[in-house]
Amino acid sequence: MAEHPPYPVGLRLTGRRVVVLGGGQVAQRRLPALIGAGADIHLVSPEATPSVEAMADAGEITWHRRPYAEGDLADAWYALIATSDPEANTAASAEAETHRVWCVRSDDADQATAWTPATGHSEGVTVAVLTTDARGRDPRHTAAVRDAVVEGLRDGTLVAPHHRTRTAGVALVGGGPGDPDLITVRGRRLLAEADVVIADRLGPRDLLAELPPHVEVIDAAKIPYGRYMAQEAINNALVEHARQGKSVVRLKGGDPYVFGRGMEELQALTEAGIPCTVVPGISSSVSVPGAAGIPVTHRGVAHEFTVVSGHVAPDDERSLVDWPSLAKLTGTLVVLMGVDKIGRIAETLMAHGKSPHTPVALVQEGTTAAQRRVDATLATVADTVVAQDVRPPAVIVIGDVVAVGPDGTAA
Numbered sequence: 264m265a266e267h268p269p270y271p272v273g274l275r276l277t278g279r280r281v282v283v284l285g286g287g288q289v290a291q292r293r294l295p296a297l298i299g300a301g302a303d304i305h306l307v308s309p310e311a312t313p314s315v316e317a318m319a320d321a322g323e324i325t326w327h328r329r330p331y332a333e334g335d336l337a338d339a340w341y342a343l344i345a346t347s348d349p350e351a352n353t354a355a356s357a358e359a360e361t362h363r364v365w366c367v368r369s370d371d372a373d374q375a376t377a378w379t380p381a382t383g384h385s386e387g388v389t390v391a392v393l394t395t396d397a398r399g400r401d402p403r404h405t406a407a408v409r410d411a412v413v414e415g416l417r418d419g420t421l422v423a424p425h426h427r428t429r430t431a432g433v434a435l436v437g438g439g440p441g442d443p444d445l446i447t448v449r450g451r452r453l454l455a456e457a458d459v460v461i462a463d464r465l466g467p468r469d470l471l472a473e474l475p476p477h478v479e480v481i482d483a484a485k486i487p488y489g490r491y492m493a494q495e496a497i498n499n500a501l502v503e504h505a506r507q508g509k510s511v512v513r514l515k516g517g518d519p520y521v522f523g524r525g526m527e528e529l530q531a532l533t534e535a536g537i538p539c540t541v542v543p544g545i546s547s548s549v550s551v552p553g554a555a556g557i558p559v560t561h562r563g564v565a566h567e568f569t570v571v572s573g574h575v576a577p578d579d580e581r582s583l584v585d586w587p588s589l590a591k592l593t594g595t596l597v598v599l600m601g602v603d604k605i606g607r608i609a610e611t612l613m614a615h616g617k618s619p620h621t622p623v624a625l626v627q628e629g630t631t632a633a634q635r636r637v638d639a640t641l642a643t644v645a646d647t648v649v650a651q652d653v654r655p656p657a658v659i660v661i662g663d664v665v666a667v668g669p670d671g672t673a674a
């Protein structure tokens with residue numbers, strides 16, 4: 264039977280009777296996909312693992328609590344034979360043959376009329392890998408091939424552009440804090456499929472070097488404004504490229520909606536009738552402190568964290584931040600874009616009751632090779648920034664979490 268390779272096919276099992284014999288580990292592993300396929304599943308087995316039992320309790324399968332009996336496969340479209348009794352398996356196999364029911368056998372692939380491929384999914388496709396011959400079966404190898412394909416599709420190292428569904432439009436992709444490994448799987452895939460990438464200075468710039476030569480990479484900071492504001496010029500560039508029928512990725516640092524002007528870009532695209540998808544990213548507000556060993560919350564130390572923009576000083580009329588109220592909070596303050604104004608920020612927090620001894624950490628270029636952490640207190644931070652030449656981009660963490668080290672003690 265194994266002289267020829269198997270013929271691959273996708274069974275459409277919705278509402279069709281599938282019989283599973285044996286409620287052990289094999290059934291436990293295979294049942295979720297059968298349930299996912301919408302099959303009418305009948306499990307015949309005196310016993311079942313707790314997970315399989317839970318599937319029966321949830322009404323996902325019908326469980327007949329008894330051993331296999333002749334006739335069980337009569338009306339089945341497909342069968343999985345996986346009891347611990349080799350004689351029952353052989354008898355069931357023979358019955359399957361008689362009734363022309365395709366059957367998988369867990370104990371003897373040679374006697375089976377169907378083999379289960381190693382499967383994985385990626386954005387609307389199922390990858391199924393089958394071995395070509397039962398004797399040379401190497402399940403670890405088929406699983407490894409499956410993993411390589413699925414992982415490659417997910418992280419963009421295998422590029423398989425969508426042709427039928429691929430539409431011109433823009434993806435606003437949160438690229439994470441800078442380390443190229445910290446972009447999402449979806450972001451990376453969209454980047455790999457892009458015709459045009461408009462990138463910020465912050466974010467995973469190393470990924471741009473990996474793009475194929477036909478991809479046009481535009482530095483958002485270098486788009487000429489003309490009579491527009493810089494952001495308007497970026498919005499216009501997104502619209503223009505998308506109108507030319509191109510797939511455009513707007514690669515942004517961190518998360519597009521955390522001080523990222525993502526919504527402004529989405530609004531401009533919506534107004535222009537351009538389809539747009541937004542892919543979240545790992546924000547520097549949480550990941551950069553973490554990369555420097557600082558948890559933004561810690562049991563018994565901080566029950567809240569507040570992320571604030573420090574791009575305008577507390578006494579600036581444009582500021583929307585209620586600094587006096589923030590001074591009264593006991594949790595962690597995370598300040599983005601605050602290096603230039605940290606002196607005024609620290610003064611305001613102290614003037615409204617925050618202790619001058621409150622620990623402060625500045626983490627510059629977090630998650631990149633140039634990452635550095637500088638520690639201070641509210642009283643000393645203004646001088647420290649100057650003395651240590653701390654420069655943007657940096658995340659400033661204010662609060663007792665700064666002193667929490669990995670061993671549970673002060674850092």
Ligand SMILES: C[S@@+](CC[C@H](N)C(=O)[O-])C[C@H]1O[C@@H](n2cnc3c(N)ncnc32)[C@H](O)[C@@H]1O
Nearest residue numbers: 517518521523546547599600628629656657658
């Ligand atoms: C315009 S905001 C964008 C924030 C971004 N959308 C996010 O979610 O991380 C830029 C600020 O984010 C912070 N930042 C972003 N990436 C950083 C990094 N790798 N290291 C330190 N700070 C970073 C700095 O405070 C910087 O001034």
